[in-house]
Amino acid sequence: MIAHGKLGKALVFLSLLVLGRAARASDAWYYKNLLVGERASGLGGAFAAIADDPSGVWYNPAGLVMGRESYLSGSVNAFQTSAIEYQDLFPGEDYSYKSQGLVPSFFGFTQELSPRAKAGFVLMVRDSLSQEQDDELTGLEVNGISLTSITRQLVRSRDSYVVGPGVSYQLGPRLMVGLSAFAVYQNERFIDQQRALYIDANDATKTLYQLNMTYLSREAWGVMPKFGVLYVPHPRLSVGLTAAKTVHLAGKGKAKLVGTRIEDGAIPAPSGDFDDDFNALTYSNVRSRVLSPWEFSGAVAWFPSDSWTLSSQVDYQTDQSDFQYLVKPTLNFAVGGEWAGVPQLPFRFGFFTNSSNTTAVSSSASDQKEHVDQMGVSGGLSLVSPGSSISISGSYQFGMGKGQIISGSTAVQEVAVGSLTLYISGSYQL
Numbered sequence: 259m260i261a262h263g264k265l266g267k268a269l270v271f272l273s274l275l276v277l278g279r280a281a282r283a284s285d286a287w288y289y290k291n292l293l294v295g296e297r298a299s300g301l302g303g304a305f306a307a308i309a310d311d312p313s314g315v316w317y318n319p320a321g322l323v324m325g326r327e328s329y330l331s332g333s334v335n336a337f338q339t340s341a342i343e344y345q346d347l348f349p350g351e352d353y354s355y356k357s358q359g360l361v362p363s364f365f366g367f368t369q370e371l372s373p374r375a376k377a378g379f380v381l382m383v384r385d386s387l388s389q390e391q392d393d394e395l396t397g398l399e400v401n402g403i404s405l406t407s408i409t410r411q412l413v414r415s416r417d418s419y420v421v422g423p424g425v426s427y428q429l430g431p432r433l434m435v436g437l438s439a440f441a442v443y444q445n446e447r448f449i450d451q452q453r454a455l456y457i458d459a460n461d462a463t464k465t466l467y468q469l470n471m472t473y474l475s476r477e478a479w480g481v482m483p484k485f486g487v488l489y490v491p492h493p494r495l496s497v498g499l500t501a502a503k504t505v506h507l508a509g510k511g512k513a514k515l516v517g518t519r520i521e522d523g524a525i526p527a528p529s530g531d532f533d534d535d536f537n538a539l540t541y542s543n544v545r546s547r548v549l550s551p552w553e554f555s556g557a558v559a560w561f562p563s564d565s566w567t568l569s570s571q572v573d574y575q576t577d578q579s580d581f582q583y584l585v586k587p588t589l590n591f592a593v594g595g596e597w598a599g600v601p602q603l604p605f606r607f608g609f610f611t612n613s614s615n616t617t618a619v620s621s622s623a624s625d626q627k628e629h630v631d632q633m634g635v636s637g638g639l640s641l642v643s644p645g646s647s648i649s650i651s652g653s654y655q656f657g658m659g660k661g662q663i664i665s666g667s668t669a670v671q672e673v674a675v676g677s678l679t680l681y682i683s684g685s686y687q688l
Contacts, residue, residue: 287627289553289575290590290612291385292338293636293653294364296331296683300638300651301594302608304571307498307559309488311685312366315378315424318498318555319436320486322376322426328369331685336363338386340677342628344663347671351395353663355412359388363681367688374428385418406455413449418442420482432490440482442504442548448474466527468518469536476511480504480548498557498571504550511544545582551615552576567596575615583627588613594636601642608636612655619660624668630659630675638681645687652680 290303295313298305305313309321312331339358347353366380391412424438450472457466484502491497516538528535557571570593578585594608612634616627638651654677661673 287614287616288385288612288632289573289588289615290610290634291677292336292361292363292383292679293610293681294333294382294384296333296640296647296649296651296685297596297606297638299333299653299681299683300606300608300636300649301569301596302592302610302634302636302653304557304569304592304594304608304610306486306500306555306571307488307496307557307569308567309486309498312368312378312380313364314368314426314436315366315380315422315438316382316420316484318486318488318500318557319378319424319426319438319484320434320488321498322368322378322424322436323374323428323434324488325368325376326687328367328376328688329685330367330688331364331683332366333362333364333681333683336361336383336679336681338677338679340387341675343674344661345672345674347663353393353395355389356391357387357389359386361386364683369688371425376426378424378426379422380424381421382419383417384420385416387414387416389414406457408455409453411449411451414447416444416446418444422482424484434488434490436486436488438484438486440484442480442482443477444479444548445477446475448472470517471515473514474511474544475513476509476544476546478506478509478546478548480506480550494561496559498555498559500553500555502553504548504553506548506550509546509548511546513541513544515539515541547581549578549581549585551578551585551587565597565599567598569594569596584617585615586617588615604640604642606636606638606640606651608653610634610636612657614659619662619670621668621670624662624666626662628659628661628673630657630661630673632657632675647685649683650681651683652678654678 293299293303298313306318309318310325314321337360342355344353361383364382368376368378370376389412393410395408420440420442422440424436426434426436428434452470454468482502482504484500486500489497516536519535519537554574555571559569561567573590575588577587590611590613592610596604596606598604612632614629614631616629619626619629632655634653634655636653638649640647640649656676659673660670662670
């Protein structure tokens with residue numbers, strides 16, 4: 259016969275599968291979850307040395323003055339699907355998070371102010387997540403205890419928006435400068451319900467349970483100025499540099515945790531009185547901040563012929579110690595190419611990295627953020643006609659790393675990450 263105390267401790271261990279992580283759920287671990295822009299998304303984001311369309315407001319505002327007089331560009335929708343898999347969470351059992359949805363990822367336009375100056379405006383989604391899962395695990399055994407089932411219902415969403423103007427000015431025949439000013443808004447919603455069923459050790463005719471429910475909502479605001487320089491030492495070569503800093507302005511959050519009351523390691527039989535059966539905690543001041551490192555980019559673009567464009571870019575983000583977790587510096591790079599042998603059908607391709615800003619996972623600590631560095635490939639094809647174009651592009655990111663899904667445990671799991679994003683974009687000359 260199994261003691262209730264031992265059973266209660268085992269179920270607490272299981273029910274905290276993600277419960278402890280929920281109150282600090284999913285901050286922005288990456289800086290390149292979505293690639294924006296009609297050309298830039300196909301080039302793997304290596305666009306800061308070109309930046310001659312409306313997405314230049316984001317990549318490098320200095321490049322705006324190099325583009326067409328005035329035009330409108332947008333991504334009608336981006337379809338994104340992603341998965342994070344924790345391998346061998348229990349013997350023979352993996353656990354996955356899955357997300358998919360349509361994201362209106364980018365809208366922007368440019369307007370000529372003078373022969374040497376141009377302004378632009380963008381509204382873009384930098385990151386988006388949409389999850390709705392209903393999972394059931396059966397045939398589990400933990401600490402020698404067999405469980406009838408563990409079920410989990412999870413609904414979760416997260417979005418990060420950037421909106422603002424940019425202006426570019428040509429100082430001379432080879433040098434352009436630009437400045438953008440963005441408003442940043444982030445929000446997250448999280449509902450997590452977990453239930454464990456087991457047979458009463460003292461009465462096999464009874465099915466007992468443990469319930470845990472977590473509700474979280476939070477949002478934050480900030481501003482992000484970005485300064486850019488574009489230098490063209492040769493008609494077939496350009497160099498781009500940018501510097502940006504997000505400044506946190508305000509944030510708020512609220513969380514509620516409800517769980518079966520545990521006394522002396524055992525789960526009491528339900529009495530029918532909520533206060534006797536459950537613990538309920540509400541937090542009205544959950545920490546919520548906008549991720550705000552310094553961000554620097556350096557890029558080079560080479561135009562070996564009228565048909566070819568080759569571009570490369572390096573992005574560096576500094577560390578940050580006052581976020582929801584310790585943010586470490588990251589270094590990412592991207593390379594891309596565009597071939598327009600048929601002027602009406604330019605083809606683009608790219609390769610890029612998307613490194614995690616979390617610290618490496620240690621087996622001597624618990625409740626650590628996942629650490630998975632990713633790499634990605636991208637491609638795109640446009641149909642160009644006088645004054646307009648339409649493009650289809652996509653990117654795939656993948657990586658392997660370490661993580662800890664069980665709160666309070668030092669156990670480390672192998673984590674596999676993969677995501678696919680498809681874009682339909684278009685532009686129109688005003």
